[in-house]
Amino acid sequence: MKHLLLLIAIVIHLSFVSSPPSGTVVYVCVSKSSVAYHSTNTCSGLSRCSHEIKAMSISDAIAMGKRDCHICHPPTR
Ligand SMILES: [Zn+2]
Numbered sequence: 001m002k003h004l005l006l007l008i009a010i011v012i013h014l015s016f017v018s019s020p021p022s023g024t025v026v027y028v029c030v031s032k033s034s035v036a037y038h039s040t041n042t043c044s045g046l047s048r049c050s051h052e053i054k055a056m057s058i059s060d061a062i063a064m065g066k067r068d069c070h071i072c073h074p075p076t077r
Helices: 002-018 058-063
Strands: 025-029 036-038 053-057
Touching: 025 058, 036 058, 053 058
Parallel strands: none
Antiparallel strands: 025 036, 025 053
């Protein structure tokens, strides 16, 4: 029974992670020197990133002070 509850918890967690509630997912380099968010994690603007590349909702990226990338042109909101 405990295993079933754990499984349900994992499934709920995964479905939450794969579909963030606040819209479009963008990719941000977790570096203090990075200033932009990207529409794809393969953007050449991210190839210089030596830190972790993190997927997050666009509203979170904007809240972190990131702007839209000039290379891959993600949506602005
Ligand atoms: Zn980009």
